[in-house]
Amino acid sequence: QAVVTQEPSLTVSPGGTVTLTCGSSTGAVTNSHYPYWFQQKPGQAPRTLIYDTTKKHSWTPARFSGSLLGDKAALTLSGAQPEDEADYYCLLSYYGVRVFGGGTKVTVL
Amino acid sequence: QVQLEQSGADVQKSGASVKVSCRASGYSFTGTYIHWVRQAPTKGLEYMGRISPNTGSTEYAQKFQGRVTLSTDTSIRTAYMELQSLTSGDTAIYYCARGGPVALDFDYWGLGTLITVSS
Numbered sequence: 001q002a003v004v005t006q007e008p009s010l011t012v013s014p015g016g017t018v019t020l021t022c023g024s025s026t027g028a029v030t031n032s033h034y035p036y037w038f039q040q041k042p043g044q045a046p047r048t049l050i051y052d053t054t055k056k057h058s059w060t061p062a063r064f065s066g067s068l069l070g071d072k073a074a075l076t077l078s079g080a081q082p083e084d085e086a087d088y089y090c091l092l093s094y095y096g097v098r099v100f101g102g103g104t105k106v107t108v109l
Numbered sequence: 110q111v112q113l114e115q116s117g118a119d120v121q122k123s124g125a126s127v128k129v130s131c132r133a134s135g136y137s138f139t140g141t142y143i144h145w146v147r148q149a150p151t152k153g154l155e156y157m158g159r160i161s162p163n164t165g166s167t168e169y170a171q172k173f174q175g176r177v178t179l180s181t182d183t184s185i186r187t188a189y190m191e192l193q194s195l196t197s198g199d200t201a202i203y204y205c206a207r208g209g210p211v212a213l214d215f216d217y218w219g220l221g222t223l224i225t226v227s228s
Contacts, residue, residue, distance in 0.1 A: 001171050034211060038154070045204055045218040046146075046154065052211045089154050091215070096168060100146075103153040 002026045004092050004101035011107045012080040020104045021072040022090030028071035029092060035073035036091040037066055039084075040103075046089065050075060080108050111135040113205050113219035120225045121195050128191040129222045131205030138181075139163040142208030143188040144215065145179065147201040155201075159208050160188060195226045 003025040012018035022035060029035060037050040048057055050066035053073060063079045073092070077084055085108045090101040116130040131143060145157040158169035160179040167179045178191045188205060202221040208214050 036215060038215070040154075045221055046206075046215075047218070048215050051214060051216075055212070057216060087153075091154075091156070097170070098144075098156045100154040100156055 001097070002092070002094050002099050004090060004099050006088075006090060006101040006104045008102070009105040009107065011109055012077065012084075014080055014082060014108055016080050017076065017078045018080060018106065019069070020075040020077075020088055020090075020106070021069060022074070022092065022101050023072045024092060026094070029068065029073045031068070033073070033092040033094065035066065035068075037064075037073075037075045038089045038091065039086045040089065041086045049088075077106070080106075082108050084108055111207065111217045113207065113217055115203075115205060115219040115222045118223040118225070120227060123196055123226055123228050125195050125226075126191060126193045127195060127199075127224050128189055129203050129205075129224065131188045131190070131219050133186045133188070133207070136207070138186040139183055140209070141213055143179075143181070144206045144208045145177075145190045146204045146206060148204070148221075149198070149201040152201075157190070157203075162186075162188065192224075195224075197226050197228065200224065200226045 005023045038046040040046040054066045089103045112134045114132045121127045139162045142159045144159045160167045162181040181188045204221045205219045206215045207217045
């Protein structure tokens with residue numbers, strides 16, 4: 001089974017910008033992996049922020065955006081707010097087989 | 110509104126089985142899938158598999174093949190995840206999430222069910 005890699009932790013200043021990445025052990029991440037990004041705060045269920053690489057749900061704050069960056073999927077947070085402090089997980093699909101990344105803990109400090 | 114209501118926390122002995130339920134409301138239950146995801150204490154999310162309530166077809170993550178059984182009862186709009194041969198490593202919060210076309214996949218989640226496995 002493929003391994004999906006994320007940065008374990010990142011720190012961003014309030015109002016700053018941070019980019020999280022999501023890589024694959026099988027090679028470059030493409031739109032065919034349908035990258036998803038989830039936010040999870042302590043004691044809560046995950047919430048989907050981004051699906052299909054770049055698409056947002058109605059509840060996704062405009063400061064979050066998804067993209068492909070080099071050979072990885074990326075989640076960019078522009079204008080970080082204190083409430084964005086959370087764990088973020090990516091999910092890739094390998095011909096229907098879904099694999100989560102290990103998650104990135106984002107601290108807003 | 111879309112809701113996924115999960116069964117309450119449970120404690121099981123090592124070697125036993127556990128069955129978690131997920132009752133759907135507010136949308137066409139047979140028109141989508143139900144995913145199951147778990148999260149061990151202080152760990153990340155782990156994908157377990159999905160089921161189509163319409164056809165009953167299932168897909169399991171390799172790690173759980175042979176030990177997990179997903180099922181549904183469409184008459185009561187409920188999905189089930191049964192995990193057998195429990196060990197302490199199965200102590201986790203188990204989530205169900207709606208699945209389907211890309212725009213609907215993982216858009217709504219249950220609140221999770223804590224399963225504790227004791228020796």
